[in-house]
Amino acid sequence: MSTIDFTSTVLVDQSPQEVFDAVINVRGWWSEEIEGDTAKLNDVFDYHYEDIHRAKIKLIEVIPNEKVVWLVTENYFKFTQDKTEWTGTKPTFEISEKEGKTALRFTHFGLVPEYECFDICRDAWTNYIQNSLRKLITTGTGEPNATGKPQTENEKKLSEK
Numbered sequence: 001m002s003t004i005d006f007t008s009t010v011l012v013d014q015s016p017q018e019v020f021d022a023v024i025n026v027r028g029w030w031s032e033e034i035e036g037d038t039a040k041l042n043d044v045f046d047y048h049y050e051d052i053h054r055a056k057i058k059l060i061e062v063i064p065n066e067k068v069v070w071l072v073t074e075n076y077f078k079f080t081q082d083k084t085e086w087t088g089t090k091p092t093f094e095i096s097e098k099e100g101k102t103a104l105r106f107t108h109f110g111l112v113p114e115y116e117c118f119d120i121c122r123d124a125w126t127n128y129i130q131n132s133l134r135k136l137i138t139t140g141t142g143e144p145n146a147t148g149k150p151q152t153e154n155e156k157k158l159s160e161k
Contacts, residue, residue, distance in 0.1 A: 006111040006122050008129040010104050012137050016065040016095045019102050022137040023068050023093045029133040029142035044073075049145055052078045055086060068093040080116040104129075104137070 012019065022029065026038040026045065036045030041062045048054040054076040061069035075086035089110030096103050106129045111121055136142030 004112055005107050005109045006118070006125060007105065007107040008126055009106070010130060010134045010137075011098065011101050012104070012134065014102055014137050016097060016102050019095050019104050019137055020065045020068070022133060022142075023095075023104070024062075025136065025142075027144060029136045029144050030128055031145040033145065057091075060090070066095050077117055079120070082116065085115050085117050086111070086121075104133070106133075 024039040026047075027034050031047055031049065033049070034045050034047055037043040038045050038059070039062075041059055043059045044056065046054070046056050054074075055072050056074040057070045058073050059068065060071045061067060070091045072086045072089050072091070074084075076083050077085060089108060091108045091111075092106070094105045094107070096105070106125070108121070108125060111118065111125075115121070132143040
């Protein structure tokens with residue numbers, strides 16, 4: 001396995017607290033179809049997108065205004081041979097101040113190019129972090145998956161697999 005985990009960084013004018021508050025508001029930027037709590041240490045939530053992707057995620061590290069680490073404890077992909085590819089991986093959000101701005105560095109530790117889902121997951125995370133989460137931080141409104149919402153191009157690709 002490679003050690004090249006997927007990483008995406010955004011730089012915003014908002015405070016570390018505003019960035020942290022947006023990150024833990026998972027329904028505001030990833031999916032409105034989240035069941036469970038998403039803000040405190042040991043919280044567990046379920047994510048699902050149609051019958052294509054399901055995951056159970058536990059918050060294993062939460063340092064307000066600095067860091068949030070998720071552990072994917074269960075995962076199912078409809079479109080990969082190994083349906084559990086994300087199981088055991090750690091999506092991580094690191095927040096720091098940089099030259100009067102706030103940097104959010106997202107790294108999905110364990111999401112590596114060898115994974116069958118890598119290209120699709122890279123494209124999806126890039127959209128969620130660079131577009132939806134950035135908008136939630138900067139405008140107060142993200143673009144999460146929503147029931148009845150038209151599919152993005154990436155979601156269409158997943159549905160076709």
